[in-house]
Amino acid sequence: MNRKRETLIGYLFLAPALIVFLMLVAFPVVMSLGLAFTKWNFFSGWGKLEFVGIDNFVKLFTRDRSFKTALVNTLLYTVTTVPLSIFMALILAYVLTGKVYGKRFFRVAFFIPYISNMVALGAVFKFLFRSEGPVNSLLTGVLGLDGMPQWLSSPNLSRVPIICVMVYAGIGFCLIIYIAALKNVPRELYEAAAIDGASQVRQFFDITIPLISPATIYLTVVRMIAAFQVFAPINIITSGGKSSGSVSLVVLIYEEAFKNYNFGYASAESWILVVFILGVTLLQFLYQKKWVHY
Amino acid sequence: MKKKSRAVSILLTVILFLLAIAFLAPLLWMVSSSLKSSMQVFEQPFHWIADRFRFDNYLAVWMAEEIPFWRLFGNSLLIAVVGVSGQLLIGSLAAYAFAKIEFLGKNLIFMIFMVTMMIPVQTMIIPRYVLFSTLNIYNTLWCIILPHFFNITTIFLLRQFYMALPDELVDAARVDGAGHFRIWWQVMMPLTKNGMISAAILAFINCWNEYLNPLIFISNQKLYTVSLGIRWYLHDIAQEYNLMMAAAASAVFPIIVVYVLAQKYFEEGIASGGVKG
Numbered sequence: 001m002n003r004k005r006e007t008l009i010g011y012l013f014l015a016p017a018l019i020v021f022l023m024l025v026a027f028p029v030v031m032s033l034g035l036a037f038t039k040w041n042f043f044s045g046w047g048k049l050e051f052v053g054i055d056n057f058v059k060l061f062t063r064d065r066s067f068k069t070a071l072v073n074t075l076l077y078t079v080t081t082v083p084l085s086i087f088m089a090l091i092l093a094y095v096l097t098g099k100v101y102g103k104r105f106f107r108v109a110f111f112i113p114y115i116s117n118m119v120a121l122g123a124v125f126k127f128l129f130r131s132e133g134p135v136n137s138l139l140t141g142v143l144g145l146d147g148m149p150q151w152l153s154s155p156n157l158s159r160v161p162i163i164c165v166m167v168y169a170g171i172g173f174c175l176i177i178y179i180a181a182l183k184n185v186p187r188e189l190y191e192a193a194a195i196d197g198a199s200q201v202r203q204f205f206d207i208t209i210p211l212i213s214p215a216t217i218y219l220t221v222v223r224m225i226a227a228f229q230v231f232a233p234i235n236i237i238t239s240g241g242k243s244s245g246s247v248s249l250v251v252l253i254y255e256e257a258f259k260n261y262n263f264g265y266a267s268a269e270s271w272i273l274v275v276f277i278l279g280v281t282l283l284q285f286l287y288q289k290k291w292v293h294y
Numbered sequence: 295m296k297k298k299s300r301a302v303s304i305l306l307t308v309i310l311f312l313l314a315i316a317f318l319a320p321l322l323w324m325v326s327s328s329l330k331s332s333m334q335v336f337e338q339p340f341h342w343i344a345d346r347f348r349f350d351n352y353l354a355v356w357m358a359e360e361i362p363f364w365r366l367f368g369n370s371l372l373i374a375v376v377g378v379s380g381q382l383l384i385g386s387l388a389a390y391a392f393a394k395i396e397f398l399g400k401n402l403i404f405m406i407f408m409v410t411m412m413i414p415v416q417t418m419i420i421p422r423y424v425l426f427s428t429l430n431i432y433n434t435l436w437c438i439i440l441p442h443f444f445n446i447t448t449i450f451l452l453r454q455f456y457m458a459l460p461d462e463l464v465d466a467a468r469v470d471g472a473g474h475f476r477i478w479w480q481v482m483m484p485l486t487k488n489g490m491i492s493a494a495i496l497a498f499i500n501c502w503n504e505y506l507n508p509l510i511f512i513s514n515q516k517l518y519t520v521s522l523g524i525r526w527y528l529h530d531i532a533q534e535y536n537l538m539m540a541a542a543a544s545a546v547f548p549i550i551v552v553y554v555l556a557q558k559y560f561e562e563g564i565a566s567g568g569v570k571g
Contacts, residue, residue, distance in 0.1 A: 003396075006397050007397040008397075009395060009397070009473075010391050010397030013387045013395060013474070013478070014388050014403065016383075016384040017385065017388035017444055018403070020384065020444040021410075023425070024418070024425075024440060024441050024443075024444060025410050025413075026410070027421065028417070028418035028420075028422050029410065029417065029418060029421075031421040032417050032418060035420065042423075042424070092310075092313075095306055098306070099299065099303045099306075100303055100307045100310060101307045102310075102311075104557075105314075106310055106311075106314055107557075109317060109318055111553070112321065112550055113317070113320075113321070115499050115549050115550070115553055116546045116549065117505075117520065117521055117524070117542070117545045118503060118505060118521075119503075119542075119545075120524055120542035120543075120546050123528055124320045124323065124324050124539070124542065125320065126528075127327075127535060132336075132338070137340070168317075176561050177564065179561075180565035225414075231505070232505045235505075235509075236525065236528065254506070254509075254510075257419070257420050258423075263420050267420055270417040271417065273414055274412075274417055278412055
């Protein structure tokens with residue numbers, strides 16, 4: 001009797017969350033998986049929905065050039081922005097937990113880009129990188145570079161401002177995580193090492209790096225997942241058409257779904273993104289123990 | 295020795311300061327451009343401060359005829375306030391249930407919640423579009439608000455806070471005849487205040503900066519959010535960079551205020567994900 005009552009009350013507490021979950025998460029996930037195996041244009045109505053098996057996925061990997069570009073770009077954005085922002089954040093965090101003045105100000109200064117509206121940052125970077133913009137006048141004026149690189153219109157170069165804004169916005173998050181992790185490293189370890197005559201550099205590599213490795217793994221996973229999903233900076237900086245060089249997976253999904261309304265094909269594309277994210281998460285899950293060095 | 299370490303500290307501080315200035319430069323440029331005339335934005339050589347501050351740019355953006363920024367601001371604020379309140383209320387109830395009530399299927403449901411965390415929102419957006427169109431709420435603010443009502447990170451964060459509270463508190467209250475609902479509302483929830491504030495700030499910033507959802511679900515200009523407003527200046531008016539930057543600064547400024555006021559809670563919220571993991 002009492003047990004039944006507890007179960008009932010438990011579900012009452014859970015009911016609001018469960019309703020929203022079923023409606024806006026569970027149902028969409030199942031439907032999206034179903035749609036991935038169909039050909040369906042939203043505006044032609046349910047009657048025109050056509051089951052096509054794995055055709056969408058076959059087409060993605062054999063005949064779709066823009067999908068290939070998007071895949072390569074998404075990986076490129078990930079392998080550049082994740083290590084860069086994590087590395088810079090680590091250096092900053094290390095200095096900021098040491099003996100410097102004005103720590104609070106610096107934390108705020110480096111963190112603000114992370115919480116700033118990505119559309120606003122994208123618009124700013126778009127201006128900074130235009131052909132007569134500040135970045136180019138810096139390059140030509142200070143470094144004496146000939147000719148103005150066309151950052152925004154060149155298919156290859158347009159990836160640079162996107163990578164820059166992603167690193168710029170990502171550092172703050174990594175910084176907060178690293179500062180918290182560094183504060184958890186016991187002081188005594190450094191003191192003991194110093195007595196044994198270990199230099200500050202040795203201490204950094206032999207004590208600090210291994211002890212904060214859980215934070216590094218967490219950041220790598222979280223920032224990789226975020227980079228896989230990059231959309232706003234591309235959409236803002238290079239009005240990101242399918243044929244443009246900067247297109248990412250999510251930009252492609254967005255265009256296929258909400259410009260062409262090919263909901264079937266776009267769903268298939270979105271499940272490639274799921275595979276990416278699941279892959280990284282599983283790797284973390286399986287190897288976490290091996291990667292943590294202490 | 296003491297003197298030397300002090301000199302190092304000063305040197306590091308100076309280097310950090312220069313770095314911080316370089317880091318803030320894009321944002322300072324945004325503010326500087328928002329106070330110039332549309333011609334001065336493109337002037338070479340570049341001046342941080344033009345002849346005078348043109349605060350009327352902000353007036354022009356906030357009171358614009360077609361998409362006045364006050365309305366975008368209001369829409370984004372409404373989304374954030376309703377979205378965050380709903381998320382906290384629903385999340386707190388669920389977190390309490392997961393932490394303090396024993397019921398059948400609890401662990402299974404929690405596991406399913408955690409697994410779906412790995413599925414990106416972009417996968418759900420097409421079915422949601424179909425759903426919202428069928429329910430006839432496409433092109434209303436509900437499309438943006440409703441998804442915020444379920445947030446597994448918030449549930450997880452608050453669950454940690456409830457689990458840290460001793461079970462004896464619940465037992466003692468039950469002896470006094472209080473039911474779970476009263477225990478949650480009057481005894482337990484107030485004790486998770488720090489977690490609630492952390493979660494609220496994270497959720498607020500998420501709501502405020504959201505872009506993809508409004509871009510897809512909102513086409514009515516009267517319902518534009520701040521993100522869509524900045525985009526509108528980028529696409530629909532040619533090269534009025536000063537006004538665009540006034541809009542951008544108006545969107546970024548409130549978030550900075552929220553962050554500076556609640557820095558401690560905010561950083562605790564973010565760090566709670568990383569360090570324990």
